[in-house]
Amino acid sequence: MGLVLASTSPRRRQLLAMVGARFEVEVPGADEREYCLEDPERLVMALARAKAESVASRRPRDLVVGADTVVVLDGRILGKPADGREAREMLEALSGRTHEVWTGVALVRREPEACRVEAERTEVTFRSLDPDEVDRYVALGEGMDKAGAYAVQGVGGLFVERIEGCYFNVVGLPLARLHTMLRRLGSGLW
Numbered sequence: 001m002g003l004v005l006a007s008t009s010p011r012r013r014q015l016l017a018m019v020g021a022r023f024e025v026e027v028p029g030a031d032e033r034e035y036c037l038e039d040p041e042r043l044v045m046a047l048a049r050a051k052a053e054s055v056a057s058r059r060p061r062d063l064v065v066g067a068d069t070v071v072v073l074d075g076r077i078l079g080k081p082a083d084g085r086e087a088r089e090m091l092e093a094l095s096g097r098t099h100e101v102w103t104g105v106a107l108v109r110r111e112p113e114a115c116r117v118e119a120e121r122t123e124v125t126f127r128s129l130d131p132d133e134v135d136r137y138v139a140l141g142e143g144m145d146k147a148g149a150y151a152v153q154g155v156g157g158l159f160v161e162r163i164e165g166c167y168f169n170v171v172g173l174p175l176a177r178l179h180t181m182l183r184r185l186g187s188g189l190w
């Protein structure tokens with residue numbers, strides 16, 4: 001039995017590699033647009049599970065990890081921006097405020113059957129951003145494939161005044177939680 005990451009995200013791959021995990025990567029087949037849950041915790045858990053299950057059917061004896069990350073501001077879920085205009089709107093809304101980042105993590109195996117799904121919440125506070133730095137950041141393109149239109153692990157780190165909770169959860173994979181989930185199934189990340 002091996003560990004398989006069901007993800008196209010280079011960040012999730014890098015995080016697992018960083019802690020010395022041995023794993024393979026498979027592209028998940030789940031369609032994220034099918035889900036319109038309003039509760040972020042339930043949404044990220046459902047999406048993480050759908051990604052893991054889409055790969056588990058191809059890899060029945062392996063333990064498959066799926067994950068999904070969203071940003072939540074005033075109860076509104078922010079995914080990846082569709083274009084530069086939406087990215088600017090998201091960053092302007094996040095400026096000077098505290099938001100939540102939720103990541104759902106699912107572990108799925110077909111034989112023998114196992115399914116564990118959890119979610120982790122981190123609070124992130126942005127300093128006030130100038131309109132011109134928002135423009136420059138959007139033009140940089142770094143946040144375009146990221147929930148909330150920023151990357152805490154990149155230039156977007158300059159926006160972050162304070163984090164409460166797991167930093168890696170913001171990047172897309174709560175490592176300590178995943179490790180604990182795996183240990184309960186008799187393994188671990190390392």
Ligand SMILES: Cc1cn([C@H]2C[C@H](O)[C@@H](COP(=O)(O)OP(=O)(O)OP(=O)(O)O)O2)c(=O)[nH]c1=O
Pocket residue numbers: 006007008009011012028051067068069070071080101145146147148150151152153170171172
């Ligand atoms: C808030 C934030 C999100 N992100 C990323 C994490 C996720 O990869 C992405 C949110 O999109 P997701 O749909 O969670 O993941 P993905 O489409 O990149 O990859 P896959 O579904 O194949 O696993 O935003 C950062 O890299 N840095 C950040 O600071």
